[in-house]
Amino acid sequence: MVQGDPTPGRRRQPTLTDVAKLAGVSIATASKALNGRDQVSPTTRAKVHDAAEQLAFSPNALARGLLAGRTGTVGLLTSDLEGRFSIPVLMGAEDAAGEGSISVFLCDARGDSIREQFHVKALLGRRVDGLIVVGSRTDSRPPLRGKLAVPVVYAYAPSQSDDDISVVSDNVGAGRQAIEHLLSIGRTRIAHISGEHGYAAAQDRAKGAMLALREAGLRPAGDRVLFGSWTESWGRSAAAGLLDKGVELDAIFCGSDQIARGALDTLRERGLSVPGDVAVMGFDNWQVLASNARPQLTSVDMRLEHLGRLAAQRLFAAMDGRVEKGVHQIGCSIVVRESTAG
Amino acid sequence: MVQGDPTPGRRRQPTLTDVAKLAGVSIATASKALNGRDQVSPTTRAKVHDAAEQLAFSPNALARGLLAGRTGTVGLLTSDLEGRFSIPVLMGAEDAAGEGSISVFLCDARGDSIREQFHVKALLGRRVDGLIVVGSRTDSRPPLRGKLAVPVVYAYAPSQSDDDISVVSDNVGAGRQAIEHLLSIGRTRIAHISGEHGYAAAQDRAKGAMLALREAGLRPAGDRVLFGSWTESWGRSAAAGLLDKGVELDAIFCGSDQIARGALDTLRERGLSVPGDVAVMGFDNWQVLASNARPQLTSVDMRLEHLGRLAAQRLFAAMDGRVEKGVHQIGCSIVVRESTAG
């Protein structure tokens, strides 16, 4: 049903002038009354509040921002909305923002630097008070181009410049934690199956894992880290490869939950029990995959929401003049489920 | 490293006045030149553009919006960011918005109506030109409270009021399409395993499936639709139940990809081949699950990104005075993979 009516049922938003008129005072007084200034009598204050209520008045943040020089908005520039990393970060950021009644502009650059430039420009035009840039991989990225008039915080993927503020997960530490967990339940012949070799995430986690193994006087089962792709099928074939070669193992640390799901499949098909014969760990703690696995999957959680919240807080601090340059690492946690129980 | 410096390296954004001054003209002329008004000589225009470039001038959208009465922003109110439904809708909306240089304010109400009210108020204060409300389930929802000054479009979850604009997936049609696909590859003993009974999504899909079966003169294998939960484990146990009861079947239509993954697991364990003995279909076309399944899973795609784009377009139309009230249904598509091949 198409209605020709130009502005159907939509009325101009009431302004402070309307409120003042209705309350029978000047706009100056109305402003003071609404903003809790103490240079106004209780009775007038009540009158003004009544009028505002009646008109459903909500102050124009644009006018306010124009005057104040700050808009109470931040820009959130993400590279992959469909990815599962941006979202929790985004939630954490929105969370932290909400506490201070500031709103978030969302833009998705889709990994395209042209589009990124475009969005930065749009955000700057909207006079955001700050910018959070969320990456889709943990690899470091080039900083935003040009001297920006507002502070920027890089989340998940750090900026290549040390002059910038970055907040990231400690993937090396996470690799170490994973191995230490497996050691703590008595496993010693531990294989590590990870994702694409070219990813910093794969490299870092492997590095941490190797460090922990070495410190325990061990080598990885199969003698080397297996890099492949971030898929279930790679998890299946990599695990099958290990078993076919007769590699002795009592645990597998996987670089992602998807890989772990694949490994679990292979183990079950070969008649090996998890965690009885082989313990299995994933990475990402992706609920849908980890909780629905058989058995449920122990996994490393990067606490991305926490990361997002921290990124936002550092941004607010920077907006406030308290800049803490450099890369800040967030520790990961391990969510223990059945696949490493006992 | 903490720096006490109050506003480190941040300089006031250049204004039109700065540009005009640098170009040696009045701000009126500068404005005309930058906005492509044709009442300005080519030479002056060039001078102004040079100055603007040099200062990296970007017009203050707040001031502009204050004057124009429109801000070029829309609010996106979602209920579950972590859910996999909001995101594609959000992407589509952002997509459609980007084409017209409109920016999106994102807010997550987390299913809490108090929080929702709060965000609506904040968005209205920021003078968004319109609002998109994205649900987390397909069930209809109560409309936003109060007479709003801007148009609203409900996406994925329709408003309960027919006076509102809603854009949703056609789940009944999707159920029908799924069955028709299975019939087209020669299957006739088709079971339907779905999710929680209380979800409109489950009801609608089942309804469509039953309609298509009835029209083909068939009844569902097992004689009734199996409702349970949206999990892999329900898919496993429901499929096992059917086989244990000796129900004859050559196809299973599942209410979600998760359920389908579970069903696939059971079938494989029972030594049944897919699609040879039993064809399997999922719902949602969730890449991670569908593409990594063994065999890869045929699934119904709700085209959520398309839905989001359409919702945004209807919003823009409404902002323009062209309101099309009522619930608009988007047809779903079927992505055929190995699990129903042949």
Added chain:
DNA sequence: TTGTACGCGTTATCAC
């Protein structure tokens, strides 16, 4: 072709 002046809605500063 160019410049002057007003107004968008708000807050802050000053008189009264």
Added chain:
DNA sequence: GTGATAACGCGTACAA
């Protein structure tokens, strides 16, 4: 305690 008035940055009639 209250009310004019000047900003904030921009677009645009209007006058020059």
